[in-house]
Amino acid sequence: MTMRNSFLLAAMAGLLCSTGVLAQARPEPTEATEPKPLPKTLQATPVEAFLPPALTAENTLNLDLSTGGRVVIQLRPDKAPENVARVKTLAQQGFYNGLPFHRVIDGFMAQGGDPKGDGTGGSPLPDLKAEFNDMPHVRxxxxxxxxxxxxxxxxxxxxxxxxxxGLDGNYTAIGRVVSGMEYVDRIEKGEPPANPSKIVRATLGAPFVASAVPPVAAVPAAAPAVPATEPAPAATRVPDAAPAPTPPQ
Structure with missing residues (x-):
């Protein structure tokens, strides 16, 4: 190839680049598509239906923790009526007072409510049927x-x-912390913890009513576990941090 031809080719390449012919192709704007209409069952549903119900005294669980403050939980009987009723009954009986958080995994969850303190205990009341619902297992x-x-x-x-x-649809969600999550974060970690944090007192009552946290010694001891009519199951627990497997049929 002669010097003159090389010069002509270089000039043509420069011209093509300047006009955008050799430039990287850009996607052309596409015509906007119409959004799909909502199902008829949702079209007439007011926005309020998607919001949690108002916080009421009868569905407010207060946990005074040994970590220094009160945790306020909004219970959801509209999602899990039997399981919520059980927790309310036990709280009114003083069952949870003084019980430890026996299994606490950092970055996962804090488990309590066992009078034995090892994950194998429960109340004298019969076990409950699952009420799996659409509440997500968020923080x-x-x-x-x-x-x-x-x-x-x-x-x-x-x-x-x-x-x-991963726990959604495998465990019955009953409510959510609406105040005092910082006291949950302070719960001693471990399986079990070396020095377990405790529920000093569990009560139902008006939301956000401050009260002094009594010392553990001043709280009545938790009711002892009553042997079940059938052999006790393996430790009652949530799975490790990996998504839960489908429960056996």
Missing amino acids: GEVSMARSQQPNSANSQFFIMLAPNL
Whole structure:
């Protein structure tokens, strides 16, 4: 190729680049598509239907913790009526007073509500049927612990320290922390912890009413566990931080 031809080719390449022919192709704007209409069942649904109900005294669980303050939980009987009723009954009986958080995994959850303190105990009341619902296991969600059998929740519950949506549909969510999550974060970690944090007192009552946290010694001892009519199941617990497997049928 002669010097003159090389010069002509270089000049033509420069011209093409300047006109954009050799430039990287850009996607052309596409015509906007119309959004799909909502199902008829949702079109007439007011916005309020998607919001949690107002916080009421009868559905407010107050946990005064040994970590220094009160945790306020909004219970959701509209999502899990039988499981919520159980927790309310036990709180009114003083069952939870003085019980430890026996299994606390940093970045996952804090589990308590066992009078034995090792994950195998429960209340004298019968086990509950699962009420799996659409509440997600986000930070602050409160859910019922159980064994490998879906219908084995009794008294134990756990509070999510971080989101884990792998638990959704496998554990019965009963409410969410609306105040005092900083006291949950201070719960001693471990399985079990060397010095477990405790529920000093559990009460139902008007939301956000401050009260002094009594010393543990001043609180009545938790009711002892009554042997079940059937052999006790394996430790009632939530799974490790990996998404939960489908419970056995």
